[in-house]
Amino acid sequence: MLAGVKFRNPVIAASGTFGFGLEYRQIAQKLGGIVTKAITLEPRAGNPMPRIAEVCGGIVNSVGLENPGIQRFKTEILPRLRNLKSRLIVNIAGSKTDEFVQIAEMLEEDQITALELNLSCPNVREGGVLLGQNPKLVKNLTSAVRKRTRKLLIVKLTANFVDPAVTARAAEDSGADAVTVINTLFGLVLDENGQPLLGGRTGGLSGPAIKPFALFCVDRVAAAVKIPVIGCGGIMNGQDAYEFLCAGAKMVQVGTANLITPDRSWKIVRELAVICRLKKSVQFKKVRKARCKK
Ligand SMILES: Cc1cc2nc3c(=O)[nH]c(=O)nc-3n(C[C@H](O)[C@H](O)[C@H](O)COP(=O)(O)O)c2cc1C
Known part of the structure; x- marks a missing residue:
C-alpha cells in the first residue's frame, strides 16, 4: 500500500530505464508498477550522442529527457498500456510550474495511478534539478499540481547540493502523497584527452556507486516526513531492496539494473520475498518504526 493505493508488490521500475513498459510488457505485468520515461509538454530530442558512459560501479547518462511529448504519449502510447496489470506511474518534467500543471491536467485517464513530478533531472539546462534544489519552488510546484489532479502525487527529489529532508518536507506540506529519493547524482566523465565524453558534457551517475548515499538519504528523509518514501539508487538485488525498506522506504524503484538485464526488477521481487x-518481515517493520521516531 502506498498512500491508500494497493500495489501487488513493493518493486517499481524506475523512470527512464524501462521505456514505457511496452518492450518488456511480460515483465512489467509482474511488478508493483512501472514509471514511464519523463514526459514534457512539447516533444524533446534529447542531448547529443554519446549519452551513456560506463564508470566504476555504475553509469553516467545525459539522455536529456528525450520523449515524444504529452500529445503523442496520450494518443500513441497510453492506449497500448490499457490492460497493464501493474500500476502505471507517469513521470512528468518541465521548466515552469505551468507546464507541469498542464501535463497533469491532461493525464486524468483511469489507467494512470500516479504522477511522479521529476524535480531532479541533472542533465537538462532548464528545470530539472534547479527546481528540486529550491524548497520554495518544490512547494509552489507541488501545490499547483495538487490542486489540479486527483491522482496519487509523488515528488521525485534530488540530493544534488540540497538536503532532501528539507525539500521532502516542502513537498509533504504542499500535498504530495509520497516522495521518491533519489534521482541520479551529478557526474562528469572525461576521455583519454581530458575532454568530456558525453554529448551533454555532464550527466547523472546511477547504479551501485550511489547506493550508500541513497540509503543515507532515505534514512534521513523517512525520519523527516510522515508521507511514504520510495527508495531508489543502486538497487541491484533483493538484499539491496531489503536494505532500503529497513532504512525506512515503503517501496523501492529499480533503475540501472534494468539496463543490464530487463527482467532484473522481477528477480528482485522474488528475492525480496524470500529475504x-x-x-x-515483522522484524524489519520494527526497525522502520524505530527509525521514523528519530
Ligand atoms: C538512462 C537513464 C534515464 C533516466 N531517465 C529518467 C527520467 O526520465 N526521469 C526520472 O525521473 N529519472 C530518470 N532516471 C533516473 C532513474 O529513474 C533513477 O532515479 C536513478 O537512475 C537512480 O536509480 P538506479 O541507481 O537504480 O539507476 C534515468 C536514469 C537512467 C540511468
Whole structure:
C-alpha cells in the first residue's frame, strides 16, 4: 500500500530505464508498477550522442529527457498500456510550474495511478534539478499540481547540493502523497584527452556507486516526513531492496539494473520475498518504526 493505493508488490521500475513498459510488457505485468520515461509538454530530442558512459560501479547518462511529448504519449502510447496489470506511474518534467500543471491536467485517464513530478533531472539546462534544489519552488510546484489532479502525487527529489529532508518536507506540506529519493547524482566523465565524453558534457551517475548515499538519504528523509518514501539508487538485488525498506522506504524503484538485464526488477521481487520471509518481515517493520521516531 502506498498512500491508500494497493500495489501487488513493493518493486517499481524506475523512470527512464524501462521505456514505457511496452518492450518488456511480460515483465512489467509482474511488478508493483512501472514509471514511464519523463514526459514534457512539447516533444524533446534529447542531448547529443554519446549519452551513456560506463564508470566504476555504475553509469553516467545525459539522455536529456528525450520523449515524444504529452500529445503523442496520450494518443500513441497510453492506449497500448490499457490492460497493464501493474500500476502505471507517469513521470512528468518541465521548466515552469505551468507546464507541469498542464501535463497533469491532461493525464486524468483511469489507467494512470500516479504522477511522479521529476524535480531532479541533472542533465537538462532548464528545470530539472534547479527546481528540486529550491524548497520554495518544490512547494509552489507541488501545490499547483495538487490542486489540479486527483491522482496519487509523488515528488521525485534530488540530493544534488540540497538536503532532501528539507525539500521532502516542502513537498509533504504542499500535498504530495509520497516522495521518491533519489534521482541520479551529478557526474562528469572525461576521455583519454581530458575532454568530456558525453554529448551533454555532464550527466547523472546511477547504479551501485550511489547506493550508500541513497540509503543515507532515505534514512534521513523517512525520519523527516510522515508521507511514504520510495527508495531508489543502486538497487541491484533483493538484499539491496531489503536494505532500503529497513532504512525506512515503503517501496523501492529499480533503475540501472534494468539496463543490464530487463527482467532484473522481477528477480528482485522474488528475492525480496524470500529475504522478508527469512528475516520475518515483522522484524524489519520494527526497525522502520524505530527509525521514523528519530
Ligand atoms: C538512462 C537513464 C534515464 C533516466 N531517465 C529518467 C527520467 O526520465 N526521469 C526520472 O525521473 N529519472 C530518470 N532516471 C533516473 C532513474 O529513474 C533513477 O532515479 C536513478 O537512475 C537512480 O536509480 P538506479 O541507481 O537504480 O539507476 C534515468 C536514469 C537512467 C540511468
